[in-house]
Amino acid sequence: MVDLISIENLEPLKEIIAQHKEEPGCIMPILQETQGAYGYLPIELQKVIADELNVPLSEVYGIVTFYSQFTLVQKGKYKIGVCMGTACYVRGAQNVVDRVERELGVVVGQTTEDKKFTIEATRCLGACGLAPVMMINEDVYGALTPDKIPDILAKY
Amino acid sequence: MNMLNIKINGQDVSVPAGTTILEAAKSINVHIPTLCYLKGINEVGACRMCLVEIKGGKSLVASCVYPCSDGMEVFTNTPTVRDTRKAILELILSNHNRECTTCDRSGVCELQQVSEDLGVREIRYMPNKEEVYTIDALSPSVVRDPSKCILCGRCVSVCKDVQGLGALGATNRGFEKSVEPPFNMALNDVNCINCGQCIINCPVGALKEKDDTDRVWEALADPTKHVLVHSAPSVRAGLGEAFGLPIGSLVSGKLAASLRRLGFDRVFDTNFAADLCIMEEGTELIGRVTSGGKLPMITSCSPGWIKYCEMYYPDLLDHLSSCKSPQGMMGAVLKSHYAQSQGLDPKDVFVVSIMPCTAKKFEVLRPELSQNGLPDNDVSITSRELARMIKEAGIDFLSLPDEEFDEYYGDYTGAGTIFGATGGVMEAAARTAVEVITGKEAENIDYEAVRGVEGVKAADIKAGDLTLKVMVAHGGANIRKVMDDLRAGKLDDVHFIELMACPGGCVNGGGQPIVSAQDKMDKDIRVERAKALYHEDKDVLRLRKSHENPSIKKLYDEFLEKPNSHKAHELLHTTYTARPKINNK
Numbered sequence: 001m002v003d004l005i006s007i008e009n010l011e012p013l014k015e016i017i018a019q020h021k022e023e024p025g026c027i028m029p030i031l032q033e034t035q036g037a038y039g040y041l042p043i044e045l046q047k048v049i050a051d052e053l054n055v056p057l058s059e060v061y062g063i064v065t066f067y068s069q070f071t072l073v074q075k076g077k078y079k080i081g082v083c084m085g086t087a088c089y090v091r092g093a094q095n096v097v098d099r100v101e102r103e104l105g106v107v108v109g110q111t112t113e114d115k116k117f118t119i120e121a122t123r124c125l126g127a128c129g130l131a132p133v134m135m136i137n138e139d140v141y142g143a144l145t146p147d148k149i150p151d152i153l154a155k156y
Numbered sequence: 157m158n159m160l161n162i163k164i165n166g167q168d169v170s171v172p173a174g175t176t177i178l179e180a181a182k183s184i185n186v187h188i189p190t191l192c193y194l195k196g197i198n199e200v201g202a203c204r205m206c207l208v209e210i211k212g213g214k215s216l217v218a219s220c221v222y223p224c225s226d227g228m229e230v231f232t233n234t235p236t237v238r239d240t241r242k243a244i245l246e247l248i249l250s251n252h253n254r255e256c257t258t259c260d261r262s263g264v265c266e267l268q269q270v271s272e273d274l275g276v277r278e279i280r281y282m283p284n285k286e287e288v289y290t291i292d293a294l295s296p297s298v299v300r301d302p303s304k305c306i307l308c309g310r311c312v313s314v315c316k317d318v319q320g321l322g323a324l325g326a327t328n329r330g331f332e333k334s335v336e337p338p339f340n341m342a343l344n345d346v347n348c349i350n351c352g353q354c355i356i357n358c359p360v361g362a363l364k365e366k367d368d369t370d371r372v373w374e375a376l377a378d379p380t381k382h383v384l385v386h387s388a389p390s391v392r393a394g395l396g397e398a399f400g401l402p403i404g405s406l407v408s409g410k411l412a413a414s415l416r417r418l419g420f421d422r423v424f425d426t427n428f429a430a431d432l433c434i435m436e437e438g439t440e441l442i443g444r445v446t447s448g449g450k451l452p453m454i455t456s457c458s459p460g461w462i463k464y465c466e467m468y469y470p471d472l473l474d475h476l477s478s479c480k481s482p483q484g485m486m487g488a489v490l491k492s493h494y495a496q497s498q499g500l501d502p503k504d505v506f507v508v509s510i511m512p513c514t515a516k517k518f519e520v521l522r523p524e525l526s527q528n529g530l531p532d533n534d535v536s537i538t539s540r541e542l543a544r545m546i547k548e549a550g551i552d553f554l555s556l557p558d559e560e561f562d563e564y565y566g567d568y569t570g571a572g573t574i575f576g577a578t579g580g581v582m583e584a585a586a587r588t589a590v591e592v593i594t595g596k597e598a599e600n601i602d603y604e605a606v607r608g609v610e611g612v613k614a615a616d617i618k619a620g621d622l623t624l625k626v627m628v629a630h631g632g633a634n635i636r637k638v639m640d641d642l643r644a645g646k647l648d649d650v651h652f653i654e655l656m657a658c659p660g661g662c663v664n665g666g667g668q669p670i671v672s673a674q675d676k677m678d679k680d681i682r683v684e685r686a687k688a689l690y691h692e693d694k695d696v697l698r699l700r701k702s703h704e705n706p707s708i709k710k711l712y713d714e715f716l717e718k719p720n721s722h723k724a725h726e727l728l729h730t731t732y733t734a735r736p737k738i739n740n741k
């Protein structure tokens with residue numbers, strides 16, 4: 001996983017903007033690359049994008065909130081996606097999420113204070129045979145029970 | 157012109173190519189309901205309220221965006237059309253906070269009107285979201301109540317395309333869709349200039365002015381307060397509409413009478429201060445032209461424009477005239493000269509201004525517009541709020557006699573009254589500047605070149621050997637064109653620019669009575685209300701030049717000495733400050 005740039009450092013953002021500024025429809029690639037580089041799109045970054053492109057902040061914000069690929073809040077280094085698809089759900093995914101939330105002290109959608117983990121509820125991951133399933137970044141864990149959670153988290 | 161022949165409900169109509177079905181129907185008085193449609197500004201086909209059937213067509217079409225084609229047969233009143241419209245309306249209403257009895261917009265609400273027209277008597281759907289909405293009332297000018305918003309997008313288009321700002325935008329999608337400032341911040345913390353254009357173009361009560369009438373009632377009931385009122389030029393061209401008069405009715409006399417009936421101790425006129433403003437601003441301009449001051453000089457009467465400049469053009473603030481707006485000048489004169497002459501302590505004098513404008517509410521809060529810790533004006537209310545007070549007091553506006561404003565600070569000329577229309581300040585200034593520069597009476601004082609609703613106007617004004625190059629723009633997007641040119645150094649030969657934040661000028665200010673989108677289809681309210689002011693200037697008033705106002709002369713003789721004197725600077729001039737567009741800290 002690449003290291004994310006701190007939002008204090010606006011130079012890389014300005015480079016991204018400068019690279020695309022003249023292209024028509026430049027706002028999408030700028031937002032995608034900015035999110036890639038910084039990990040999220042907080043107001044501090046959106047303000048710079050709006051000013052540099054000479055468009056209202058509301059327009060940038062409207063696009064960011066329209067597409068689910070963009071996020072306004074900082075994500076942790078490890079993204080935990082607990083599957084809430086039907087198969088996983090009937091086999092106890094809720095108990096798994098509850099345990100993950102309790103272990104980390106934050107709820108779905110939130111990131112731990114040390115920016116290590118973000119918990120997300122996902123749709124079917126296509127591994128229903130292993131239900132209930134969760135992913136931590138690229139790693140898949142199946143046949144989960146709440147008791148297995150602490151050991152899994154300890155690996156990260 | 158290429159004409160198309162179509163049939164609407166069996167009736168033949170001939171319309172120019174490019175006409176929409178909605179417009180064609182309107183031309184033969186066939187009414188089609190609309191909600192999101194706003195002529196020339198929001199033609200997006202979003203709400204589907206205007207659906208009609210086309211013979212041979214597969215599905216119903218949105219008539220507000222659907223162009224006529226030759227031979228087309230349209231039906232606006234079939235069972236399918238009626239049922240579909242009603243179902244769509246019920247869906248909108250099922251998510252709407254229906255509380256008409258206490259709603260600010262009741263009586264002039266387009267959603268209420270459409271519900272009545274379509275005969276909705278029950279709502280068959282349940283709300284698809286249970287949401288708790290927060291009302292944003294932090295702005296001194298605009299209150300936003302999302303529980304009433306029908307997501308039509310009219311405010312978004314007005315703010316972005318007409319005003320060039322985009323303080324409001326559409327966010328999220330699906331059931332989560334919302335219209336709000338970015339990051340759902342308070343309007344007060346984003347790039348909003350408080351103009352209220354979103355309010356007068358919202359079909360419902362989701363946007364409204366901050367109501368300050370309580371403070372006025374309170375002052376009127378307080379025996380220790382000497383309560384003064386002054387009313388801006390454009391109020392007389394709009395107020396009558398709130399009482400059912402046609403758009404553009406001139407009601408100066410009933411305005412004065414109603415204010416007197418409400419119990420104000422003196423009823424004055426901001427037009428007096430508009431004349432005063434011309435003396436100060438005209439003198440400032442001549443000074444800058446003859447002694448190499450910063451040019452072009454730009455007018456400073458529109459508080460929406462001033463905030464615009466402070467946020468977007470902080471590097472060009474020195475182009476602004478240092479004159480306070482007429483509202484500011486009036487308050488300053490009343491709390492100094494008037495108070496003195498009446499033997500009153502300024503602390504006991506309470507000044508209320510009646511304005512066509514919501515941005516004036518922001519202006520009265522500016523700390524620089526005060527003397528010895530007392531604000532120049534205590535409260536500013538809009539034409540709409542005044543109409544509400546008149547109704548609440550049980551005053552029958554239409555049967556009031558025509559009365560005069562009180563003498564001295566209620567005396568005004570035609571130059572003062574035309575301040576309310578785009579180009580009016582420029583024309584008023586020209587009438588005075590030309591005569592001051594040449595020392596002779598001018599033959600023609602009607603400056604047609606600066607009148608009218610064209611977005612950006614330019615003219616040469618001859619004053620003896622001198623040619624003054626002037627420009628006029630109105631509406632934020634036009635203002636930006638002019639200011640961007642100025643920043644780019646393209647306007648170095650221009651002497652004087654008049655800028656007003658609202659399209660059409662103050663006559664179409666964000667505090668004026670609400671006119672529905674359907675009425676705006678065939679009437680340009682900017683033009684109709686301006687006509688009322690030019691009529692008062694030309695046909696009603698005896699004096700048409702600010703420098704001929706005898707009370708203005710008197711004020712200089714007994715108090716201010718001369719335009720731009722030390723005293724005048726102290727009381728009538730101000731300063732500006734750069735401010736951020738977005739306040740997220």
Ligand code: SF4
Pocket residue numbers: 252253254255256257259260261262263265266267268304360361362
């Ligand atoms: S916005 Fe219109 S329909 Fe809604 S409560 Fe107000 S008056 Fe009634």
Ligand code: SF4
Pocket residue numbers: 298314315319321322323324343347348349350351352353354355
């Ligand atoms: S008051 Fe004017 S600037 Fe503010 S949101 Fe409304 S239209 Fe935009």
Ligand code: SF4
Pocket residue numbers: 304305306307308309310311312335357358359360362363
């Ligand atoms: S606030 Fe008014 S104008 Fe804006 S989208 Fe909502 S209903 Fe339409």
Ligand code: FES
Pocket residue numbers: 083084085086087088089123124125126127128131132133
């Ligand atoms: S439902 Fe969880 S992987 Fe398919």
Ligand code: FES
Pocket residue numbers: 189190191192193200201202203204205206207218219220221
């Ligand atoms: S779709 Fe035509 S008025 Fe909204």
